[in-house]
Amino acid sequence: MPGPTLNFLCISTYFKGVDFLKSCKEEGNAVYLLTLKKLDKQDWPWEYIDDVFYVEKWNDSDVRKGIAYKFRSIQFDRFVALDDFDVERVAALREHFRMPGMGSTTARHFRDKLAMRFKARDEGINVPHFTALFNDSDINNFTNSVNPPWLLKPRSEASAAGIKKLHNSEDLWQKVHELGDERDNFLIEKFAPGNVYHVDGLQIDGEVIFSRVSKYLDTPFDVAHGGGVFRSASCEVGTEPEQGLTKMNDRVMKAFGMKYGASHTEFIESKETGELFFLETSSRVGGANLAEMVAFASGVNLWKEWARIETAMLKKTAYKLPNVVNKYAGIVVSLSRFEHPDTSGFNDPEIVWRMNKPWHIGLIVVAENSERVLELLDAYTQRIAQNFHASSPAPDKLIG
Numbered sequence: 271m272p273g274p275t276l277n278f279l280c281i282s283t284y285f286k287g288v289d290f291l292k293s294c295k296e297e298g299n300a301v302y303l304l305t306l307k308k309l310d311k312q313d314w315p316w317e318y319i320d321d322v323f324y325v326e327k328w329n330d331s332d333v334r335k336g337i338a339y340k341f342r343s344i345q346f347d348r349f350v351a352l353d354d355f356d357v358e359r360v361a362a363l364r365e366h367f368r369m370p371g372m373g374s375t376t377a378r379h380f381r382d383k384l385a386m387r388f389k390a391r392d393e394g395i396n397v398p399h400f401t402a403l404f405n406d407s408d409i410n411n412f413t414n415s416v417n418p419p420w421l422l423k424p425r426s427e428a429s430a431a432g433i434k435k436l437h438n439s440e441d442l443w444q445k446v447h448e449l450g451d452e453r454d455n456f457l458i459e460k461f462a463p464g465n466v467y468h469v470d471g472l473q474i475d476g477e478v479i480f481s482r483v484s485k486y487l488d489t490p491f492d493v494a495h496g497g498g499v500f501r502s503a504s505c506e507v508g509t510e511p512e513q514g515l516t517k518m519n520d521r522v523m524k525a526f527g528m529k530y531g532a533s534h535t536e537f538i539e540s541k542e543t544g545e546l547f548f549l550e551t552s553s554r555v556g557g558a559n560l561a562e563m564v565a566f567a568s569g570v571n572l573w574k575e576w577a578r579i580e581t582a583m584l585k586k587t588a589y590k591l592p593n594v595v596n597k598y599a600g601i602v603v604s605l606s607r608f609e610h611p612d613t614s615g616f617n618d619p620e621i622v623w624r625m626n627k628p629w630h631i632g633l634i635v636v637a638e639n640s641e642r643v644l645e646l647l648d649a650y651t652q653r654i655a656q657n658f659h660a661s662s663p664a665p666d667k668l669i670g
Contacts, residue, residue: 275300276347276584279337281360283328285312287352287555289573292318297581302344304333330359334366341367347584354552357381358426370584372529372553379526380533380553384425384457386526393525395518396547398538399460403446403453412458413439419461426455435461464541466549467505469519470556470564472575472591474530474583478520480575480591482564483512487600487647499651499659500558503600504567506640511539518546528553530583532576534560559601559625559632566622566636567599600643602650603632607660616653620646631658 278294280287281304295301295318303314307324314322323340325333337346349369351360361377363369378385390397401412413420422445424432436442436458446453471481487501505512519535534556536549555561555572565571569592582589603625611631613624618635620642625632631654635646 276581277302277344278348278350278580279304279346280350280352281305281356281363282352283309283356284353285309285314286557287573288313288315289561289571290350290352290555290577291315293571293574293577294581295319297578299581302340302346304337328359330362333359334363337363337367348580350580351554354381354554354557357553372527372531376527377553380528380551382425383423383550386548386550387457387459389526390522390548393521395521395525396545398462398547398549400457403449403456403458409442409446409458410439413442416460421459421461423457423459424455425457462538462540462542462547465511465539467511467515467537467539468502468556468560469515469533469535469537470560470572471519471523471533471535472531472570472572472579473523473528473533474579474589476524476527476529478523480568480570480594481516481519482568482570483515483519484560484563487644498661499602499604499654501600501602501647501651502558502560502563503643503647504563504598504640506598507596514546518548522548522551526551530579532572558603559623559634562623563599563601563634566634567595567597569593569595597636597638598640598643599634599636600647601632601634602647602654603630604654604658605629605660606631606658608658611658616650618646629660 276299278299279302280291283306291301292315300320301318303319303322305324307326310324349360349364351357358377358381361372361374364371365373379389384402387397387400399416401408403409419435419437420442422434422436434445449456466486467483469481469483471478483505484502485505487503488498515537518537522535523533531553532555533551533553535551538547538549540547561572579589606629609628613631616633620635620637621633622636623634633650635643637643
């Protein structure tokens with residue numbers, strides 16, 4: 271016999287999580303969406319949403335008061351952050367309304383790159399050499415002991431946004447002085463060239479119950495700062511890198527206090543030594559349509575299963591992961607110089623998904639072996655670069 275209807279308030283300041291909203295409703299919950307007014311024309315799954323609340327611009331105090339007003343008539347059972355930028359905001363709301371789930375201290379480990387590095391290092395997990403920008407002596411000690419190049423990183427941006435590569439201490443100090451009173455919101459880290467991987471997973475009761483290892487064929491930093499083509503592909507199951515990254519991801523989730531939900535974690539394999547280093551993690555589904563790639567490779571829709579896990583946790587019922595398959599998938603995405611690029615010339619039977627977004631072109635392919643996936647991605651990347659690609663490098667901006 272089904273239990274009482276649970277009320278989920280899903281919060282997103284970006285257009286994200288359509289499959290989460292659908293799955294949450296299909297699990298018998300009431301689904302409420304809190305988002306920005308400018309996103310009201312996006313293709314949200316309106317038939318799965320019981321009500322929507324808009325804010326013109328996020329203001330912590332105003333949002334808290336608005337939720338408190340709605341709480342008078344709606345007994346919310348769960349707050350969910352659908353986008354990375356909302357994780358800390360929603361954690362603070364949970365604490366204010368005494369809502370179950372991740373609080374502010376744990377949330378910082380999944381949003382603040384400096385907190386991530388301190389926590390990982392304290393737990394014995396490999397991280398690149400780094401320092402905060404709080405103290406001048408610490409910065410000088412770092413530059414004297416760690417050879418350049420270095421990466422200057424904002425603590426709370428997503429992916430490669432705002433990262434600067436620096437080659438000497440003069441350039442570093444110039445950037446530090448430019449930051450002024452904002453310097454405490456940044457860190458400096460050793461740049462270690464190598465292969466960058468991401469592990470996308472699901473957790474219940476502090477245990478990783480599903481994960482899939484993939485490799486960026488062009489690093490997010492290179493794509494963001496060089497205006498390149500974004501590519502990722504499934505790693506071959508059972509190989510040494512895949513097994514090592516799976517174990518390392520388990521360690522990170524345990525160390526960071528991830529109890530249940532979805533995660534997206536990035537690692538680098540040093541080109542020089544072959545060592546694995548933790549880069550960053552997040553308590554949400556990976557962006558850039560990586561969730562779709564993982565779903566086609568494994569049969570596990572991370573958005574959908576995340577909603578099912580949240581529901582099972584609240585109802586105190588057993589959760590069962592769907593059958594997992596071991597196929598291989600790859601994604602290629604680029605800005606396009608055409609508003610609606612014609613992809614009909616890409617007609618291989620392995621194509622299972624085509625991006626439908628203005629001024630973008632993207633494809634996902636699936637095959638029984640990783641070699642075929644890589645072969646197709648290489649061919650498509652060359653064709654896209656020649657016939658479709660447009661670039662928009664990251665702006666040279668550190669603040670704002």
